[in-house]
Amino acid sequence: MQNPAKPNHLIQLIEQAKTYPPITVAVVDAAEEHVLESAHDAFKAGLITPVLIGEQSRIEEICSALGFSSDHAVIVPAGSELEAAQKGVDLVLKGQAHALMKGWIHTDVLMHPVLAHLRTARRVSHVFVADLATYHKLLFITDAAINIEPDLITKAVIIQNAVDLARVLGVETPKVEALSTIELVKPAISSTSDAACLSKMAQRRQITGAIVDGPLAFDNAISRDAAQTKLIDSEVAGDVDILLAPDLTAGNILAKDLEYLAHATLAGIVIGAKVPMMLTSRSDPSTARIASAAICSIMHQHWHEFA
Numbered sequence: 603m604q605n606p607a608k609p610n611h612l613i614q615l616i617e618q619a620k621t622y623p624p625i626t627v628a629v630v631d632a633a634e635e636h637v638l639e640s641a642h643d644a645f646k647a648g649l650i651t652p653v654l655i656g657e658q659s660r661i662e663e664i665c666s667a668l669g670f671s672s673d674h675a676v677i678v679p680a681g682s683e684l685e686a687a688q689k690g691v692d693l694v695l696k697g698q699a700h701a702l703m704k705g706w707i708h709t710d711v712l713m714h715p716v717l718a719h720l721r722t723a724r725r726v727s728h729v730f731v732a733d734l735a736t737y738h739k740l741l742f743i744t745d746a747a748i749n750i751e752p753d754l755i756t757k758a759v760i761i762q763n764a765v766d767l768a769r770v771l772g773v774e775t776p777k778v779e780a781l782s783t784i785e786l787v788k789p790a791i792s793s794t795s796d797a798a799c800l801s802k803m804a805q806r807r808q809i810t811g812a813i814v815d816g817p818l819a820f821d822n823a824i825s826r827d828a829a830q831t832k833l834i835d836s837e838v839a840g841d842v843d844i845l846l847a848p849d850l851t852a853g854n855i856l857a858k859d860l861e862y863l864a865h866a867t868l869a870g871i872v873i874g875a876k877v878p879m880m881l882t883s884r885s886d887p888s889t890a891r892i893a894s895a896a897i898c899s900i901m902h903q904h905w906h907e908f909a
Contacts, residue, residue, distance in 0.1 A: 611740045612733040612867055612893040615771060619649055619896035622903055625700035626651045627880075627895065628690040631683050631707035633660035635668075640891035641703065642670045649895045653678060653699060655686045656706075683711045691715045694877050701898040703880040703891070709747060716875055724908070725749075725759045726874035728881055729767055730857045731897060732866045737824070741860075742768055742776070742844040746853030747881055748872065754796050757846060758809055761800065763873040764844045765812040770904045771897065776843040778804070779823035780816030781852070785834055793817065793848035800846070813838060816846075820856070869893035871901070873908060 629641050633656035641652040642665075651674075654661050658679040665675070678693075680686035686707060693699035704712055717726065728747035731740055744764045749756055761778055768776040780797030787794045797816030804814035815838040822829040826840025847853030860866040868890050872879035878901040880894035901908065 610733075612731070612869060612889075612896070615900065616647065616649070616893060616896040619899040620647060622899055624648055624651050625899050625902050626653060626698065627701045627703050627898070628653045628655060628678075628693045628699040629703045629705050630690040630712055631656050631680070631686040631705040633657040633664065634706035635664050636888070637705040638664045638670060639668060640888045641675070642668050643888050644892050644895040645670075645674055647892060647895075649892070649899050650701075650703075651675075652703075653693060655680050655689050657681070683707045684714070687712045688715045691719050694720060699877065700902050701878045701880065701895075702875075703895070704882060709881065712881075713748070716872075716879070720875040720877070722874060722876055724763065724874040725756060726872060727760045727763045729764050729871050729873065730853075731767075731771075731869040731871065731893070732857065732860055733868075733893075734860060734864055734866045736864055739843065740768075740771070740773075741842070741866075743853055743857050743860075744844065744846060745850060746847060746857045747850065747870065750850045752849070754799055757796055757800060758803055761804075761809050761812070761814065761844070761846055764846075765809070766907060767871065767873055767897075767901070768843055769811055770901060770907055773843050776812045777838040777841055778809075778812050778814040778816075778844040778846060779818050779838055779842045780814065780846045780848075781820060781823060782817035782848060783819055785818055785822060785832065787817065796848070797846075812844070815839070820845075867893060869897055871897050878902065878905075878908075 627650040632654040644650045653676045655678045727745045730743040780800045782793040794817040829839035870882040872881045878898040
């Protein structure tokens with residue numbers, strides 16, 4: 603069976619980002635072939651000027667094999683993951699980097715100095731931006747990497763972060779679904795109560811710039827036919843932009859299912875720090891990392907909207 607035709611929504615964002623000057627990106631723990639290939643591709647696309655942090659001799663060896671000239675990137679030596687993360691944060695604090703890129707480093711190691719030194723008034727959260735041939739527009743999934751079991755107020759902030767990102771990327775009024783397992787409010791299933799509250803919070807402008815509905819199960823969020831079959835009246839169903847997962851585990855499984863079974867390309871972005879961050883999986887292909895770089899570039903141009 604052939605894969606579906608490759609969608610081009612993320613490609614459009616990459617082309618948009620190419621119209622801006624390249625941003626300086628600190629690539630944290632860069633001494634790995636796929637990481638450096640991604641940084642090289644983003645550089646060749648005119649999206650970034652990379653600062654490569656990690657084991658210098660290994661970085662130089664891989665760059666040489668890739669034809670990635672040392673004239674095109676600064677190398678900052680670091681002997682460990684934690685040292686690389688701290689040096690990346692230091693570059694941001696000194697104004698020498700506009701964004702961070704997760705390299706061959708574990709997320710928790712990277713986030714430790716980020717949360718200690720780069721926090722803002724916002725709560726930090728993660729958004730996957732998914733491009734699928736089987737859906738008619740980009741699909742934003744949050745939070746699948748940072749907030750483990752968010753409470754109601756945290757979920758509202760996570761939604762607002764994703765809404766602000768979607769608006770910067772061209773979605774005028776994002777439609778948000780707070781996911782659960784059923785469409786009815788059942789106190790025994792806390793995600794249904796949270797979803798109903800979030801919908802009302804949006805009506806009361808505690809969440810702004812979006813239409814929020816819930817609770818809905820995934821099928822009814824994605825398919826208007828499925829919603830109508832169940833007699834669900836929702837202006838979001840079948841045209842959703844943002845899926846709020848009830849917790850990190852559900853969000854991560856959903857995103858990876860789409861990636862590996864529906865051939866989605868996933869760009870991973872962290873919002874809420876002093877600069878945008880590309881937080882993709884270490885196993886993600888170069889295309890996903892280039893798309894993440896493009897989104898960070900666009901965010902940098904609109905950074906006043908995230909302050």
